[in-house]
Amino acid sequence: MTTPDDGQVRTAHLVASVLLGYPDERMYGELPILAEAVAGLPRGEVRARLESFLGHCAATPRSDLAAHYVATFDLKRRCCPYLTYYAYGDTRKRGAALLRFKHAFREAGFELADGELPDHLSVVCELSGRGAVRQARRLMTENRAGLELLRTALEAESSPYADVVAAVLATLPAAGPRQLEAALRLAAQGPPAEEVGLEPYAVMEAGR
Template sequence: MQILRVISRLLDYPDESLVDDEAAMCNIIWQSPLYELTQERLQQFIWKQLDRDLLDVQSEYDGLFERGRSLGLWLFEHVHGESRDRGQAMVDLLNQYREAGLEISQQELPDYIPLFLEFLATQGEINAREGLREVEHILGLLQARLEKRDSHYAILMTALLELAHSKVDLVEVKQRVASEERDDTQKALDRAWEEEEINFMGQQSSCGTGHKPGETQNVKAANLEVPVHWVDFNSKASQEKLAKRTSK
């Protein structure tokens, strides 16, 4: 399903290569099984990206996806946060990538959505659709949050849900998101940093580690080789866990 490669590219960090890839991506979009209106909006998304200065496009991307966690592009973070379950789930996903012959850079975690889409693009239409359905609740959540911020990136999630033949109740998701407090304000970021610092100090005193707060993510990413289990995102337990996290 080549359209997943296009969406993966558009959801990844923007760079100058988009100019060279425009014609090929638009051709794939128009040959995809998406509704015509969705195809038009995806093409308009590309044109909007190309019509602006690259630095402005990159600044917008940073502000959306790298400032706060509510729009984070890491699947398991939306379900598990920083718990041990996230590491276990990532190892299992990484093994699936390797079984499919896909090797990834050590600089990126396996649950990064653009990478996950690249993987699904190699798995055939039926398997790709099933893979999207497993994460449809996260995609729906991201779509609702992007629409709340009037971001044109929301069309990427709309397209993925359409490809999945998703049955997520977006009305209910949007109602839940409407009451969320934004986590990208300076006040929210300061509060999140204070909480992380407190958690780090607690871990340091109990474990005796000497890592700095900024090093904790790298430590976790380097210690993922533990027994794993696959997370069924559509299970009742997973949906309840996701709902509980988003309601905070």
């Protein structure tokens, strides 16, 4: 199996950023372009996982995939696509964690759209796809435990989106013992609750 270089990781992340967004008509119209981009990746887990999801899209009516997207990402908290939620939940500490994401975007010369949270996996993948591979990879690696939990939750739901998240994970260095331990701890404990007297930081504050 060939390990993707930075250019190939950028391509994989750009494709993932589109696939992890709401499956509207525009996304379905771009499927041939996305499939061509994925076909140019080296054979391995990243390409295989993305091709699997693209095949599912091609065989699934848009309305059905859209309904699944809403039922999965919008209605199931354990399938939350916002990476800092897993470690910080709806607490003020999450606000500080989000600042790291915002600083990474500014460092790379990008500004977020109004009302857009920077820790949505699709947004982080887009950051990489636009050329800031180092910054995006750092953010993903720092939140690896959350990513692992998201994949596990999607697999438990038999969601085809598990393939896209698995493809993203496959572009990162192998998880170390501490990251695996953190994932197990988060899985056992769940996101923390807000401390008494503090206002929660709403996880679904912004749209896609």
